[in-house]
Amino acid sequence: MAGKFEVYSDAQGKFRFRLKAGNGEIIAVGEAYESKAGALNGIESVKENAPQAEIVDTTA
Template sequence: MAAKFEVYRDAAGKYRFRLKAGNGEIIATGEAYESKAGCLNGIESIKTNAPGAPIVEV
């Protein structure tokens, strides 16, 4: 099974997403969004910007 993004509403009613690996493990989570459209835009931003993102130790 391939990785997938899941969109859901949290206890406060805000939209969030999580990225799950093929084995079902959560490997990333997103911030709270007021709208579903904002949440989906956050997912698209990760898809666009993350492939070349460097790893920085802080």
């Protein structure tokens, strides 16, 4: 089963998104957006930018 993005509203009425793996585990969460369109744009940004994003290890 493929992963999926879910758009939802939080307790303050803001729009958020989360990325779930195929097994249902939440693997990423977006910030709070004032509009649903903002949350959808956030999803598109993740989809576009994630493949090129570098990994920065700040634990060392």
